[in-house]
Amino acid sequence: xxxxLIDMVGVFALLSILAxxxxxxxxxxxxxxTVDRFHWLTDRQFRDIYSIGQVAPGPNMLMVLIIGxxxxxxxxxxxxxxxxxxxxxxITLFANRLWEHYRNSPWRASVHYGMAPIIIGLMLSxxxxxxxLSIHNVVALLLAVGTFGIxxxxxxxxxxxxVVGGTLYVLLAH
Amino acid sequence: xxLEKPPLETKSEPAARPQVGIAELFRxxxxxxxxSFGGGVVAYMREYLVQGQHWMEDEDFLDxxxxxxxxxxxxxxxxxxxxxxxxxxxxxxxxxxxxxxxxGAIVVLSLAVLWQxxxxxxxxxxxxxxxxxxxxxxxxxxxxxxxxxxxxxxxxIVFIALTFIAVTVFHLSLPLVLVLLAPAAxxxxxxxxxxxxxxxxxxxxxxxxxxxxx
Numbered sequence: 001x002x003x004x005l006i007d008m009v010g011v012f013a014l015l016s017i018l019a020x021x022x023x024x025x026x027x028x029x030x031x032x033x034t035v036d037r038f039h040w041l042t043d044r045q046f047r048d049i050y051s052i053g054q055v056a057p058g059p060n061m062l063m064v065l066i067i068g069x070x071x072x073x074x075x076x077x078x079x080x081x082x083x084x085x086x087x088x089x090x091i092t093l094f095a096n097r098l099w100e101h102y103r104n105s106p107w108r109a110s111v112h113y114g115m116a117p118i119i120i121g122l123m124l125s126x127x128x129x130x131x132x133l134s135i136h137n138v139v140a141l142l143l144a145v146g147t148f149g150i151x152x153x154x155x156x157x158x159x160x161x162x163v164v165g166g167t168l169y170v171l172l173a174h
Numbered sequence: 175x176x177l178e179k180p181p182l183e184t185k186s187e188p189a190a191r192p193q194v195g196i197a198e199l200f201r202x203x204x205x206x207x208x209x210s211f212g213g214g215v216v217a218y219m220r221e222y223l224v225q226g227q228h229w230m231e232d233e234d235f236l237d238x239x240x241x242x243x244x245x246x247x248x249x250x251x252x253x254x255x256x257x258x259x260x261x262x263x264x265x266x267x268x269x270x271x272x273x274x275x276x277x278g279a280i281v282v283l284s285l286a287v288l289w290q291x292x293x294x295x296x297x298x299x300x301x302x303x304x305x306x307x308x309x310x311x312x313x314x315x316x317x318x319x320x321x322x323x324x325x326x327x328x329x330x331i332v333f334i335a336l337t338f339i340a341v342t343v344f345h346l347s348l349p350l351v352l353v354l355l356a357p358a359a360x361x362x363x364x365x366x367x368x369x370x371x372x373x374x375x376x377x378x379x380x381x382x383x384x385x386x387x388x
Contacts, residue, residue, distance in 0.1 A: 018348050019246050024313060028341050029348040051302035052285050054309050058207040058278025059215055059250045065279055066286040077283060085271065088247025092255040093267055099241050106365030111244060114360030117330035118352070120321035121337025127313040128342050134306035143304060147311025158312050159211025162305055169304020170297055 005072055005079055007038060012064055012083040019088065020115065023061035025122030028129045030064075040071055047133035054162050139172045194229065194261050196269065202227060203254060203273030212312070215250035215274070223257065230257070250274060333359050 011033050019026050027050070034040045041049070049070075053063030061084070068080025102108060135141050143165045150156055194202075202222070210218035216239065223229045230238075238260075242252030251271055258270025289298070324330040337355060340346045346354075 014349075017246050018352070019248065020352070021243070023248050024316075026348065032345070032347075047306050048289070048299070048302045051305035051309070052282060052289065054212065054305050056278045056281040056285065057209065057211050058275055059248050061248055062275060062278040062282045065282050066289075069283060069286045070290070074283075077286075081275075081279065085247075085251060085275065088245070088251060089255050089267070089271055092242065092245050092247055092252045093259055093264060095245050096238075096241050096256050096259065107360075108244075110360050110363040110365055112240070113363040115244070115356060116321070117324045117333035118337050118355055118359055120317060120324050120330075121334040122341065122348075122351075123313065123317040123320070124334065124338045125341040127310060127317060128338075130306055130313065131310045134303055134310060140303065140307035143307040144310040144314070147308050148314050151311070151315040157212060158214055161312065162212050162308050165308025165311075166301040166304040169307065170300045173300055173303070 005076065008040075008068060008071060008076060009079055009083040011038070012068075012080050013087055015064075016084050016087045017091075019061075021119030021122060023059070024126035025119060027126035028122075031129055034067060041067065043133055045070075047130070050130060050133075051166075055166075057159075137173065139169060143169060196262055196266065199258065199262055199266055200269040200273045203258070203270045204276060205273075207274040208277035210250075216253055219250070219253055219257075229261065329362060 015026050015030055015033070018029060031043075031046055035043055035046050049063050049066045050060075052066060053060040056062060064080050064084045065077045068076035068078070070076075072079065131144065135144060147161050147165060150161065206215070206218060206222055220232075220235055224232050224235050238253060238256045239249070242249050242256060245252055251274065254270040254274045255267045258267035260266075262269070318325070321334070324334060333355060337351060340351045340354070341348070
């Protein structure tokens, strides 16, 4: 049982370090590790946990706390939270203080421009992963396309769209 | 106690940086953590810290954003660390992250406790499916906005496609994908005398649209 706690901490610490470009790029890896590799969750549970993260305020990736909670209760939530957030915080704290030394390095732009398409590719993969878990009928497809269309047209608070989208699906998919 | 000493001169720091108490810092980040719904936390931060509290200039905020985008981790968290550290050192950074995550953590864990009992309610399942489908629309929009420069350059499109295929079609692990592709992509954009890398850095335009990566 403690082995599982060690696995959990290892998985989320790894994901923390890999989260280049934010949370969406690591979604496929998180799904692979928590569903296929360690069998902690089903695909459906993974999707529902992701959705709960969308509904809550603050960073969406607080969803990892739910995974920790389901596996090991409050201890699991705290362990996963620390494993997922602490390494990045420490790296950022010290790397940001060092950053000034590299302020004028031409490689900064190289890293920026080189990593950009990889991050976009990873975001597409993350988006695809959630789409594959949630878009199984016309109503879901229309919600995704409609959200995209509305946001192209004008800026709407994403929190409102999320709640409206969930409610519409309840009403239409029954 | 000693005789009252004159205040220490701060070394070459711009005078504009406001003094923010540690409790005030925590309170502000706690508020941010509680009001930023639906992702895009950084857009809320910019509005609240730059335009609302005048803690920093917009350029400083965007500089900090470039740092936090390059480093691993969520932007909202990295920005909290950088701004907290800037205002009140390491303790400030810790309290900023705590404030940013605490409200959401409480909500998420409360829902987790409820959800374990409510798995059988089909309405909840439908609602969460609808939320996920809507989130797909949000993610597509976000990716299109963030990548608008990348989607216009052939070499970038090649790397976008290679990354997507490696992860989604071949299910290669993320560390392997990064080891294979990142050095090549960075090398292609290596500094060459006389060449200016193209395009506006993608994050600058997007934060102005109020859109940020999660």
